[in-house]
Amino acid sequence: MNKVCDAASESIGKKELLQYFKQKAEALESETCKTCPTRKETTTLQCGHTICEACLFVKEQRMCPVCKTGNMPPGEMITTVIPDELPGNRLHDTIEIKYVFQDGIQTEGHPKPGTEYHGETFTAYLPNTSEGQKVLALLKVAWKRKLTFQIYHDPLGLYLLKYCIHHKKMKVVNTNTDDSYPDRNYLGGVQMKLAELGVTEDSLK
Incomplete structure (x- = not known):
């Protein structure tokens, strides 16, 4: 793995390589539930947190278990x-x-x-x-x-x-x-x- 990283950094530069890995990590995090490691059937709520269906605290209200915010539309x-x-x-x-x-x-x-x-x-x-x-x-x-x-x-x-x-x-x-x-x-x-x-x-x- 180190050899691969060294070869990649020589061809595109270390700064660009670090930026690439940062973007990949952010993309992975955005697909991962904030309360458990799963990436299956996640939903991004209005508060911005990504939660899997099993972890929604009150499923009917779609309430985020992280910040206790719901998904009510504006009114x-x-x-x-x-x-x-x-x-x-x-x-x-x-x-x-x-x-x-x-x-x-x-x-x-x-x-x-x-x-x-x-x-x-x-x-x-x-x-x-x-x-x-x-x-x-x-x-x-x-x-x-x-x-x-x-x-x-x-x-x-x-x-x-x-x-x-x-x-x-x-x-x-x-x-x-x-x-x-x-x-x-x-x-x-x-x-x-x-x-x-x-x-x-x-x-x-």
Whole structure:
């Protein structure tokens, strides 16, 4: 091997040879999973890390196990306090959350890069209590880390967006769905889900 390197360096120069090996090493690294030695079926996520399918921490959310960042497409999160009472939360206003996504093109880490996905506006609600405000702060961290939504392929062949974190989408009582209030366990449950994604009270410091 040393003789080969010496012969190559004489013909193209040591500087060029070192540059060649550096480029080859970088190319190999870009194809290798950041958390295990495998090079099989790797995906480059939006954060730039290359991860194999087996090492994706939360496969449905496509969350990177290295930096805990998701692959949510760009959008806008808008919060407003409105003078309504949610069922089971008397004497408190309501926090309204709007998530706005425009139509776009899928990028690396999405189900089918280069293919269009359809945007949408989603609305959800929290009670404007101390715990509700805490959950809102945690949801803002999850949004910043691109963990809140994901692109999925629906049965009709369209690429749409859906929640990765359960939100309450109704302001009225509806016993046929878990998207409405009252629900004594919701705020605690969503905090547990956020903790699974690495979003905890420590994230607010």
